[in-house]
Amino acid sequence: MAEQHSSKSIMWAVIIAAAVLIAIIFPFTVKHTGSAADSANSSDESDVRIQPVAKFELAKVEAPAVSSGPKDGLTVFNSVCAACHATGAAGSPKAGDKAAWAPRIAQGKDVLYKSALGGKNAMPARGGAANLSDDEIKGAVDHLLGLVK
Numbered sequence: 001m002a003e004q005h006s007s008k009s010i011m012w013a014v015i016i017a018a019a020v021l022i023a024i025i026f027p028f029t030v031k032h033t034g035s036a037a038d039s040a041n042s043s044d045e046s047d048v049r050i051q052p053v054a055k056f057e058l059a060k061v062e063a064p065a066v067s068s069g070p071k072d073g074l075t076v077f078n079s080v081c082a083a084c085h086a087t088g089a090a091g092s093p094k095a096g097d098k099a100a101w102a103p104r105i106a107q108g109k110d111v112l113y114k115s116a117l118g119g120k121n122a123m124p125a126r127g128g129a130a131n132l133s134d135d136e137i138k139g140a141v142d143h144l145l146g147l148v149k
């Protein structure tokens with residue numbers, strides 16, 4: 001009886017040890033050989049699962065307002081307009097530079113909105129972010145004007 005019992009325990013110990021070994025080794029063999037059709041499928045699948053995330057991140061950098069709700073002026077400014085207006089690049093009036101903005105402000109807010117929406121000289125329409133709504137662009141203009149009040 002005792003003998004039978006212990007041989008049963010050994011059998012289970014061996015089965016469990018084998019299962020553990022397989023569980024540990026199997027992923028490595030799959031990765032190294034790439035032979036199992038399943039592993040090819042699953043790596044294809046993981047590529048597919050990774051890609052949309054990567055694409056989304058890229059899209060987010062280029063066009064911040066694609067996927068979520070309306071952006072506020074500060075967000076639009078930081079992600080789009082700051083490329084030029086933070087430094088005054090391309091001859092743009094620098095954010096916060098009262099002297100640069102005074103003659104612009106004198107034109108009236110509607111002219112500024114129109115320039116930001118439709119572009120002006122070196123500034124592309126909507127700062128190049130064609131996907132942004134009118135309100136988002138106007139919010140960014142308001143943010144710029146708020147900096148030089």
Ligand code: HEC
Nearest residue numbers: 081084090091092104112115116121122123126127140141
């Ligand atoms: C590619 C660079 C660039 C980007 C990006 C850019 N601007 Fe400009 N912006 C300019 C330049 C250059 C001017 C000056 C245009 C001129 O008067 O010749 C300007 C002028 C302006 C003016 C004054 C327009 C006027 O009629 O005097 C406003 C307002 C303005 N930008 C808002 C924005 C907003 C809001 C954004 C973001 C949505 C933005 N800009 C993004 C380059 C840029």
